[in-house]
Amino acid sequence: xxxxxxxxxxxxxxxxxxxxxxxxxxxxxxxxxxxxxxxxxxxxxxxxxxxxxxxxxxxxxxxxxxxxxxxxxxxxxxxxxxxxxxxxxxxxxxxxxxxxxxxxxxxxxxxxxxxxxxxxxxxxxxxxxxxxxxxxxxxxxxxxxxxxxxxxxxxxxxxxxxxxxxxxxxxxxxxxxxxxxxxxxxxxxxxxxxxxxxxxxxxxxxxxxxxxxxxxxxxxxxxxxxxxxxxxxxxxxxxxxxxxxxxxxxxxxxxxxxxxxxxxxxxxxxxxxxxxxxxxxxxxxxxx
Amino acid sequence: xxxxxxxxxxxxxxxxxxxxxxxxxxxxxxxxxxxxxxxxxxxxxxxxxxxxxxxxxxxxxxxxxxxxxxxxxxxxxxxxxxxxxxxxxxxxxxxxxxxxxxxxxxxxxxxxxxxxxxxxxxxxxxxxxxxxxxxxxxxxxxxxxxxxxxxxxxxxxxxxxxxxxxxxxxxxxxxxxxxxxxxxxxxxxxxxxxxxxxxxxxxxxxxxxxxxxxxxxxxxxxxxxxxxxxxxxxxxxxxxxxxxxxxxxxxxxxxxxxxxxxxxxxxxxxxxxxxxxxxxxxxxxxxxxxxxxxxxxxxxxxxxxxxxx
Numbered sequence: 314x315x316x317x318x319x320x321x322x323x324x325x326x327x328x329x330x331x332x333x334x335x336x337x338x339x340x341x342x343x344x345x346x347x348x349x350x351x352x353x354x355x356x357x358x359x360x361x362x363x364x365x366x367x368x369x370x371x372x373x374x375x376x377x378x379x380x381x382x383x384x385x386x387x388x389x390x391x392x393x394x395x396x397x398x399x400x401x402x403x404x405x406x407x408x409x410x411x412x413x414x415x416x417x418x419x420x421x422x423x424x425x426x427x428x429x430x431x432x433x434x435x436x437x438x439x440x441x442x443x444x445x446x447x448x449x450x451x452x453x454x455x456x457x458x459x460x461x462x463x464x465x466x467x468x469x470x471x472x473x474x475x476x477x478x479x480x481x482x483x484x485x486x487x488x489x490x491x492x493x494x495x496x497x498x499x500x501x502x503x504x505x506x507x508x509x510x511x512x513x514x515x516x517x518x519x520x521x522x523x524x525x526x527x528x529x530x531x532x533x534x535x536x537x538x539x540x541x542x543x544x545x546x547x548x549x550x551x552x553x554x555x556x557x558x559x560x561x562x563x564x565x566x567x568x569x570x571x572x573x574x575x576x577x578x579x580x581x582x583x584x585x586x587x588x589x590x591x592x593x594x595x596x597x598x599x600x601x
Numbered sequence: 602x603x604x605x606x607x608x609x610x611x612x613x614x615x616x617x618x619x620x621x622x623x624x625x626x627x628x629x630x631x632x633x634x635x636x637x638x639x640x641x642x643x644x645x646x647x648x649x650x651x652x653x654x655x656x657x658x659x660x661x662x663x664x665x666x667x668x669x670x671x672x673x674x675x676x677x678x679x680x681x682x683x684x685x686x687x688x689x690x691x692x693x694x695x696x697x698x699x700x701x702x703x704x705x706x707x708x709x710x711x712x713x714x715x716x717x718x719x720x721x722x723x724x725x726x727x728x729x730x731x732x733x734x735x736x737x738x739x740x741x742x743x744x745x746x747x748x749x750x751x752x753x754x755x756x757x758x759x760x761x762x763x764x765x766x767x768x769x770x771x772x773x774x775x776x777x778x779x780x781x782x783x784x785x786x787x788x789x790x791x792x793x794x795x796x797x798x799x800x801x802x803x804x805x806x807x808x809x810x811x812x813x814x815x816x817x818x819x820x821x822x823x824x825x826x827x828x829x830x831x832x833x834x835x836x837x838x839x840x841x842x843x844x845x846x847x848x849x850x851x852x853x854x855x856x857x858x859x860x861x862x863x864x865x866x867x868x869x870x871x872x873x874x875x876x877x878x879x880x881x882x883x884x885x886x887x888x889x890x891x892x893x894x895x896x897x898x899x900x901x902x903x904x905x906x907x908x909x910x
Contacts, residue, residue, distance in 0.1 A: 435798075
């Protein structure tokens with residue numbers, strides 16, 4: 314949070330007339346990594362605005378949880394951060410989203426490059442129909458890594474980070490579909506980590522898994538937050554309380570108005586002493 | 602009104618019996634309809650075999666399959682299938698070269714790049730292509746392709762394996778396109794999303810994830826297109842020149858198995874040796890198309906299992 318503030322100040326302090334140096338995704342990656350700043354963000358599907366007025370910071374090397382009832386736009390907001398909404402026609406994102414001070418919706422940004430920095434893990438495990446090795450090697454190969462020993466090292470590291478290495482190290486040629494659901498999801502985490510992202514977006518990553526697999530995913534997240542910024546959408550309040558540092562509560566109060574951010578803050582405080590009554594009702598299970 | 606347990610039981614029982622009878626009738630009808638197709642297929646095989654028996658005993662299947670000459674009306678009569686098999690294979694090979702790239706390309710375009718009314722329109726047009734009678738494709742070949750092939754390659758005749766193969770390729774396109782498109786459509790969207798989220802472009806996603814994931818379905822489409830091409834009769838009869846000689850290149854005239862049967866069946870003595878030999882040709886053709894379709898089916902089944910997780 315602090316770091317991103319510094320960048321914004323630097324930009325604002327730049328004297329008029331002095332051209333700002335051209336910033337690309339690569340430049341930004343060297344400076345600081347993985348903090349988002351959302352200013353007055355709105356999302357519209359065609360004529361219908363579904364999210365409006367979201368202001369929040371996503372601090373680096375921490376877990377931010379997005380919670381709220383079904384249909385409140387958590388996943389939509391998450392998908393703004395790696396511009397996956399671009400892939401659906403007719404979606405417009407308003408306001409400003411910056412990654413380490415860089416506006417990710419400006420014209421010069423190629424979403425394809427952005428997605429190498431901002432990885433995503435989906436609700437249901439979606440391994441590609443190929444071997445474990447090829448799954449994890451997929452991203453690095455796209456980035457141009459071809460040497461076998463380099464790939465081997467990246468894959469071992471990613472699988473270790475995703476806490477899957479010990480289970481699969483002797484079966485890397487196995488087809489990904491032979492793994493259990495929980496293993497497949499950790500494989501997808503490893504696949505996302507292999508491109509060395511600074512941010513990992515997780516859209517209810519454990520909702521399709523059994524309790525033990527969920528536990529393993531949560532343990533993995535706890536380890537990963539030392540390396541990457543994590544933004545996680547979850548339906549499970551206990552999960553948000555267990556694993557996140559910051560929680561954002563979203564709500565769409567009626568179908569006539571867009572969803573908005575009710576409250577965002579330190580998880581511990583949100584779950585013990587929320588500012589807003591609606592947050593309290595939701596957290597204590599009175600609706601949603 | 603009070604309903605006693607006995608009433609309940611009696612009413613319930615009555616309805617069940619009637620329902621059970623109706624169900625049995627429907628089941629029998631559906632079963633019979635399903636069985637009929639198997640019976641017809643078996644009947645065709647048996648019928649072909651019975652009619653071909655005379656040629657098998659008088660000429661022998663081995664001789665027919667290995668002899669390189671086809672002189673059914675000469676003296677002596679020679680019944681060698683090799684020129685016919687070679688003719689069929691050559692036009693089919695040309696067709697394959699046409700319909701594999703165009704068919705897969707069109708399927709990828711329809712499935713991955715088009716949307717809305719245009720996509721539906723394309724699919725309708727493809728279906729319409731399949732409904733055009735083959736003799737009409739033959740006309741197209743006669744009017745356009747025969748002169749074009751003759752001029753372009755400086756040949757004495759435009760009736761060649763190439764001409765027939767090109768038209769066969771076009772005729773097989775609907776089969777290849779619709780089956781490949783189905784296979785591409787069946788690839789879960791989650792895989793495309795996963796690939797895009799890893800920083801792949803749309804095109805990289807298609808050739809690295811979507812097409813490989815659909816490969817068995819695409820393969821099945823190609824096999825079915827192949828079956829269509831090898832079994833087609835009218836267009837090749839009109840376009841290939843029908844010389845029963847083992848061709849040296851695609852620029853020579855060829856005679857296919859189907860074309861032979863269609864052309865000669867009207868002139869043979871019913872029940873004679875030549876008649877019986879033509880049934881042997883039919884049997885060989887039946888075996889080839891059956892094998893191709895079976896292979897395609899097996900591959901399709903494997904793909905279905907793969908996505909059923």
